[in-house]
Amino acid sequence: xxxxxxxxxxxxxxxxxxxxxxxxxxxxxxxxxxxxxxxxxxxxxxxxxxxxxxxxxxxxxxxxxxxxxxxxxxxxxxxxxxxxxxxxxxxxxxxxxxxxxxxxxxxxxxxxxxxxxxxxxxxxxxxxxxxxxxxxxxxxxxxxxxxxxxxxxxxxxxxxxxxxxxxxxxxxxxxxxxxxxxxxxxxxxxxxxxxxxxxxxxxxxxxxxxxxxxxxxxxxxxxxxxxxxxxxxxxxxxxxxxxxxxxxxxxxxxxxxxxxxxxxxxxxxxxx
Amino acid sequence: xxxxxxxxxxxxxxxxxxxxxxxxxxxxxxxxxxxxxxxxxxxxxxxxxxxxxxxxxxxxxxxxxxxxxxxxxxxxxxxxxxxxxxxxxxxxxxxxxxxxxxxxxxxx
Numbered sequence: 106x107x108x109x110x111x112x113x114x115x116x117x118x119x120x121x122x123x124x125x126x127x128x129x130x131x132x133x134x135x136x137x138x139x140x141x142x143x144x145x146x147x148x149x150x151x152x153x154x155x156x157x158x159x160x161x162x163x164x165x166x167x168x169x170x171x172x173x174x175x176x177x178x179x180x181x182x183x184x185x186x187x188x189x190x191x192x193x194x195x196x197x198x199x200x201x202x203x204x205x206x207x208x209x210x211x212x213x214x215x216x217x218x219x220x221x222x223x224x225x226x227x228x229x230x231x232x233x234x235x236x237x238x239x240x241x242x243x244x245x246x247x248x249x250x251x252x253x254x255x256x257x258x259x260x261x262x263x264x265x266x267x268x269x270x271x272x273x274x275x276x277x278x279x280x281x282x283x284x285x286x287x288x289x290x291x292x293x294x295x296x297x298x299x300x301x302x303x304x305x306x307x308x309x310x311x312x313x314x315x316x317x318x319x320x321x322x323x324x325x326x327x328x329x330x331x332x333x334x335x336x337x338x339x340x341x342x343x344x345x346x347x348x349x350x351x352x353x354x355x356x357x358x359x360x361x362x363x364x365x366x367x368x369x370x371x372x373x374x375x376x377x
Numbered sequence: 378x379x380x381x382x383x384x385x386x387x388x389x390x391x392x393x394x395x396x397x398x399x400x401x402x403x404x405x406x407x408x409x410x411x412x413x414x415x416x417x418x419x420x421x422x423x424x425x426x427x428x429x430x431x432x433x434x435x436x437x438x439x440x441x442x443x444x445x446x447x448x449x450x451x452x453x454x455x456x457x458x459x460x461x462x463x464x465x466x467x468x469x470x471x472x473x474x475x476x477x478x479x480x481x482x483x484x485x
Contacts, residue, residue, distance in 0.1 A: 123450065126485075161437035166388050167381060185392055190444045225392070253437060255471070294436025296458045297476045299483025335471040363483035 108274040109149040110282035111350035112142060112373035113313070113343045114237075116158060117288065118228035119365040121192045121235055127364045138358035138371040139236035142284075145373065146237060151282035153204055153244040154237070155270070157346065158229035158286045159252035159339040164221065171219035172258040173266050175212070176247040177205040183226025183234075191228055193235050198226065198245045204279055205246050211273035216266050221247075233286045250345065252287065252338040260322045263341035267348025274349070285346035287339030288367040290332065297334070299363035305332045306359065306368040309340060314354035316347050316374065336367070352377035379412075380433045380469050386411045386421065387434060391441040426453060427460015433469030451485040 124132065146154065163185045165171060178200045184191050202222070209220050224247050226234070234245070248270070250263055258266075274281035289309050290302035312320040321344050329337040347354070352375030361368045386408070389396045400407045408418045420428040424446045429439055443453040458478045467473045476482055 162388050162435070163392060166385070168385070186441060187444055190441075253435065292475065294440040295430075295472050296454050296461070296474045296478075297482060298454060299481075299485075300476060330471070334475075364485070366483065 107280070108271055108283060108349060108376050109151055109280045110146050110373070111346050111376060112146070112283070112371070113285045113287075113346050114139065114142060114233050114371050115288060115365070115367050115369045116229045116232045116286035117291070117293065117365050117367045118186065118191055118232065120232050120369070122190055123364050124192065127362060131360055131362045135358060135360060135362065135369045135371075136236070141357065142371050142373070143237045143239075146282050146284070149282055150280060151243070152279035153201055153246055153281055155246045155248055155281060155283045156230045156233060156286060157248040157250065157270075157283065157342050159342050160227050160229045160249050161253055163225050163227035164223075165249065165251065167254045170251055170254050171249075172251050172262070173216060173218040174221055174249040175205060175209050175218055176200060176224045177202050177209060177220045178222045178224055181224045181226055181245065181247060184231040185225045185227045191231065193231050196241050198234070198241065200246060201244050204244075204277060207277050208246070208270075208273040211276045212269040214269070215272075216262075216269045218266075229286055233284060237284065250341045252341050255326075257326065257338055258341070260324065260341060260344055263344045264318065264322060264348040267345030270345065271349040271351075283346060283349055285342040287342040288336040289340065289343070289370060290334055291336030291367040292334035293336045293366050298366045300334065301361040301363065301368045302332055303361050303368060306370070309343075310356050310359060310370065310372065313343055313347055313372065314356055316351055316354060318348070321347065347374060350374035350376050382411050383413060383417045383421075383429070383432060384434055384438055386413070387438045387442050390445065391438060397445065424448070425460070426456040428464055430457040430472070431460045431464040431467055433467055433472070435470055436472045454481075454485055
């Protein structure tokens with residue numbers, strides 16, 4: 106069939122874990138935007154949802170660190186964090202190994218990736234799923250770009266990964282939705298937690314909404330680290346989602362919410 | 378004897394219930410499964426979040442260790458700040474502190 110949806114959203118663990126510390130006037134419109142994204146995805150009647158995250162040492166560590174990975178499991182579990190800390194209960198999520206295998210095989214025509222029959226979801230996937238699939242009904246395929254342990258794949262390779270994802274989605278009969286998750290600027294899990302560079306975020310999202318490939322790929326990691334923090338490296342996930350869609354984007358929601366440690370973002374892009 | 382090994386211990390602890398149980402039962406012997414130097418071992422045994430942060434442990438691992446040993450979020454942030462005051466700037470890794478010790482950007 107084709108890629109039927111491409112969007113991006115924030116995934117910070119505070120979004121659920123520290124919900125009670127947030128100002129409802131900021132928090133509730135963000136949750137509403139997440140729910141609108143859920144409805145938009147459901148309306149595309151996807152056979153599977155690919156959640157492309159930038160995980161945080163739940164499955165991948167510097168002992169053997171893949172730049173790019175895709176799940177090929179029968180099922181997955183999460184969260185790996187303490188459910189009381191994240192305030193998301195454990196769930197088993199159904200996968201589709203046959204569909205994964207076909208997508209992975211097609212992507213391998215142009216990109217190298219690691220396939221994974223085992224995958225435990227951390228907040229990078231669980232926070233989005235908590236909002237986007239509250240009833241745990243969707244078939245999910247996890248994907249990952251290493252944004253934590255340098256050396257990191259260059260941005261142009263995140264773009265190539267997104268393009269390969271699109272080609273693979275278009276090559277299978279199933280309807281595929283894609284959600285990429287991550288922060289724009291943020292300094293998570295440090296004393297700086299809550300620092301947000303709104304100007305940098307808005308400029309990145311301006312480039313994302315316009316699907317301006319050259320402008321999105323022009324950031325150096327040094328600039329990103331300086332202006333967007335170590336969390337800013339997760340723009341790789343957003344870039345891949347743009348590469349998959351390559352249409353006109355819409356920023357549905359952006360508001361810095363310091364207790365969530367990120368400029369909370371919901372956006373989607375037409376499939377061109 | 379390295380930030381990698383120290384981080385590996387915390388990574389194993391975060392993702393394995395069996396490792397958590399061994400750690401809770403006998404912290405000392407758990408740390409001896411890893412080639413740590415005295416400063417690193419003491420940071421784990423004492424639950425010294427500030428020192429672990431200064432040694433360069435990635436916050437995405439450290440925050441879960443803090444939760445495991447019962448350190449609440451606001452205390453986790455404060456113990457990192459106190460660590461920088463006591464031990465000096467973060468020595469390695471990406472998770473340096475760029476705010477002031479008395480600055481609480483999210484109010485905590």
